[in-house]
Amino acid sequence: MATPNVVIEILKSSRGKEKAYIDGFLYILTKSCYPYLHWHCEKRATCKARISTKEGVVIKPESRSDIYSSHTHGANPVRGEMIKGFTQMKERALNSGTSTRSILASGLGSMNESTIAALPKFNLIKLTIRRTRSSGENFDNSATATEIIIPEIYKLTSKGQQFLLYDSGIHETNRLLVFGTHQMLSLLRDTSNWYSNGTFKAAPIQFFQLYTIHY
Numbered sequence: 752m753a754t755p756n757v758v759i760e761i762l763k764s765s766r767g768k769e770k771a772y773i774d775g776f777l778y779i780l781t782k783s784c785y786p787y788l789h790w791h792c793e794k795r796a797t798c799k800a801r802i803s804t805k806e807g808v809v810i811k812p813e814s815r816s817d818i819y820s821s822h823t824h825g826a827n828p829v830r831g832e833m834i835k836g837f838t839q840m841k842e843r844a845l846n847s848g849t850s851t852r853s854i855l856a857s858g859l860g861s862m863n864e865s866t867i868a869a870l871p872k873f874n875l876i877k878l879t880i881r882r883t884r885s886s887g888e889n890f891d892n893s894a895t896a897t898e899i900i901i902p903e904i905y906k907l908t909s910k911g912q913q914f915l916l917y918d919s920g921i922h923e924t925n926r927l928l929v930f931g932t933h934q935m936l937s938l939l940r941d942t943s944n945w946y947s948n949g950t951f952k953a954a955p956i957q958f959f960q961l962y963t964i965h966y
């Protein structure tokens with residue numbers, strides 16, 4: 752009999768290792784026999800607790816209280832919440848162009864106070880987010896516009912529409928990148944007055960050229 756109410760969450764440790772999380776207990780994957788996964792308590796040296804899961808649901812032990820009582824120590828929800836928060840922040844760092852500051856802000860916003868109190872210093876978290884970034888597809892570390900390689904995910908909108916409308920080319924000294932959507936360009940086309948904000952000089956001329964290419 753399965754324990755239908757106990758569902759594991761998969762978290763990633765700071766070293767990128769996947770851990771199963773249930774109510775303050777963390778488990779390391781020890782064996783995988785599809786579709787069954789066997790996990791051991793992360794405090795393996797002093798605790799013999801194990802669980803088996805199938806499609807994310809605990810099938811052994813058979814009750815939530817047996818899961819708790821199999822450990823030689825108490826649950827540590829703060830550590831679990833912390834890893835959970837980190838996992839989410841790292842995912843955002845890899846999959847979005849959002850700034851480190853705002854990933855940190857929204858990540859901390861989702862944690863409770865005792866978790867925040869247990870966190871390492873903010874600078875360390877920032878460093879972790881940046882390191883995650885540079886290990887994935889990102890152009891955060893490019894020194895100049897000529898070096899930027901735009902990852903595919905930034906060329907499309909979240910709805911899968913073209914977002915990078917124009918790129919004059921890598922190694923182009925006055926490289927020009929135009930981001931926008933065709934829908935927004937047609938709104939501009941149908942409007943007689945344009946107001947803008949920014950410090951661009953030659954860009955509008957090239958923008959008009961692009962505009963002509965597309966319409």
Ligand SMILES: [Zn+2]
Pocket residue numbers: 792793794798799800821822823824
């Ligand atoms: Zn344990």
